[in-house]
Amino acid sequence: MKKKQYKVILISMSGVRVYNKKLLEVGLTLPGFVDRSKVIASLPSLGLLTLAAYTPKNWTVIYKELDAYTEDDLANIEQEQPDLIAFSSLTARINETYKISRLFRSKGIKTVIGGLHVSALPEEALNYADAIVQGEGELIWQQLLADVEHNALAQLYSSLKNKKYIYHFDDTVIPRYDLLDISKYNRITLQTTRGCPLHCSFCAASRTISSYKKKPIAQIERELNKVFEIWDKPFIELADDNTFIDKKWAKDLLKLFANYNMKWFTESDISLAYDDELLELLSKSNCSQVLIGFESTTANSLKGIDRTNWKFKQFDKYLKAIDKIQSYGISVNGCFILGFDSHTKEIFKETEQFITDSNLSEVQLTLLTPFPGTDLYKQYKKENRLLNNNLWEKYTLFDVTFIPKNFSVEELENEFQALMTKIYAEEVVKKRKSIFRQTLKNKILSRQ
Numbered sequence: 001m002k003k004k005q006y007k008v009i010l011i012s013m014s015g016v017r018v019y020n021k022k023l024l025e026v027g028l029t030l031p032g033f034v035d036r037s038k039v040i041a042s043l044p045s046l047g048l049l050t051l052a053a054y055t056p057k058n059w060t061v062i063y064k065e066l067d068a069y070t071e072d073d074l075a076n077i078e079q080e081q082p083d084l085i086a087f088s089s090l091t092a093r094i095n096e097t098y099k100i101s102r103l104f105r106s107k108g109i110k111t112v113i114g115g116l117h118v119s120a121l122p123e124e125a126l127n128y129a130d131a132i133v134q135g136e137g138e139l140i141w142q143q144l145l146a147d148v149e150h151n152a153l154a155q156l157y158s159s160l161k162n163k164k165y166i167y168h169f170d171d172t173v174i175p176r177y178d179l180l181d182i183s184k185y186n187r188i189t190l191q192t193t194r195g196c197p198l199h200c201s202f203c204a205a206s207r208t209i210s211s212y213k214k215k216p217i218a219q220i221e222r223e224l225n226k227v228f229e230i231w232d233k234p235f236i237e238l239a240d241d242n243t244f245i246d247k248k249w250a251k252d253l254l255k256l257f258a259n260y261n262m263k264w265f266t267e268s269d270i271s272l273a274y275d276d277e278l279l280e281l282l283s284k285s286n287c288s289q290v291l292i293g294f295e296s297t298t299a300n301s302l303k304g305i306d307r308t309n310w311k312f313k314q315f316d317k318y319l320k321a322i323d324k325i326q327s328y329g330i331s332v333n334g335c336f337i338l339g340f341d342s343h344t345k346e347i348f349k350e351t352e353q354f355i356t357d358s359n360l361s362e363v364q365l366t367l368l369t370p371f372p373g374t375d376l377y378k379q380y381k382k383e384n385r386l387l388n389n390n391l392w393e394k395y396t397l398f399d400v401t402f403i404p405k406n407f408s409v410e411e412l413e414n415e416f417q418a419l420m421t422k423i424y425a426e427e428v429v430k431k432r433k434s435i436f437r438q439t440l441k442n443k444i445l446s447r448q
């Protein structure tokens with residue numbers, strides 16, 4: 001007997017807008033400021049493409065990204081008459097997701113929401129959706145769809161509370177890259193690790209969904225081959241939190257990557273600079289850039305950032321490590337956060353000075369943000385320091401969302417904007433890029 005057919009629409013709430021209008025105006029005139037956020041906004045949702053791969057054959061899957069959208073876009077989704085709409089959303093777009101979810105529910109369509117935010121605050125999210133996926137969705141997904149088929153959808157599906165849903169990379173499937181119109185993208189995502197064993201107070205990504213795990217190299221090879229079926233010279237962005245934690249495994253990964261005609265990008269901590277063999281392999285694998293969270297520019301302000309004070313202990317090596325990685329032809333995008341309790345007014349000058357003294361080819365400045373699920377969120381909630389009760393639109397990394405310790409909110413906003421204006425000024429960005437170009441030239445000359 002032919003199985004009954006069902007339809008699911010997977011919606012990625014892509015794109016994050018800077019809430020602070022003044023900063024937006026400044027930012028849009030500054031080269032280098034909006035670039036990285038634009039890249040992130042334009043990445044496909046690997047999580048949803050993976051769920052698509054776990055969807056049984058009697059379900060039709062439609063994948064959509066909703067950045068800017070119109071009433072007609074929503075009407076078109078409704079006209080598809082799906083049996084289920086599944087959303088993936090970050091904190092900054094969660095209120096919009098809730099609104100759209102409510103709208104579809106009012107039309108009789110069932111909705112489910114997953115992702116970091118709802119994993120941290122499932123009770124809040126349940127006010128707006130029929131079901132919530134907390135943690136890893138891969139093993140939950142087929143059960144959830146079966147429950148829709150039997151009209152028995154539960155409210156909460158959790159890999160954090162139910163061990164049978166914990167996902168092992170050995171069981172993984174290849175994401176449905178074929179659902180993408182690849183001509184719309186300039187990067188494609190692939191995941192090789194999930195989570196991070198360091199425990200930074202502000203980091204939601206490293207453990208809200210899963211503890212640290214690595215994918216088998218053979219599986220990564222299968223996924224890469226799939227990407228190359230739809231794109232012959234891709235730019236790959238690894239959807240990892242911290243790729244090179246396990247150096248032995250990472251070297252095997254880099255040997256694999258060296259076999260492919262691609263450029264790629266990932267995120268790491270500074271420890272990759274301490275392993276020459278790893279750097280050599282990284283260079284041969286055509287890695288374009290690593291994004292490294294240096295977090296702060298003075299030793300003292302790094303105290304307590306992670307639970308073992310690991311980043312504080314690395315501070316003395318920061319400048320040398322940047323030079324070393326870049327001497328292998330790999331650009332370092334250095335990330336710095338402003339607004340820690342250890343920061344006083346001096347931090348803005350100190351940050352500018354550190355960045356000027358370094359040879360970083362790119363820089364990312366953000367404001368400290370207490371995302372739900374982090375130690376920081378728990379601390380500020382306890383201390384009654386969270387601002388704007390549930391105005392999640394402000395969780396953009398460029399808006400003040402808490403009461404700072406050593407500044408007023410306005411001071412932090414103004415000093416941050418002033419620093420952005422200096423760090424992203426056209427001539428300053430050009431200078432950073434030209435220093436890196438010279439590093440690349442030196443590398444080529446040293447090999448002749």
Ligand code: SF4
Pocket residue numbers: 195196197198199200203204205206241242269293306
């Ligand atoms: S090192 Fe990076 S990924 Fe790991 S916990 Fe810290 S901020 Fe998160």
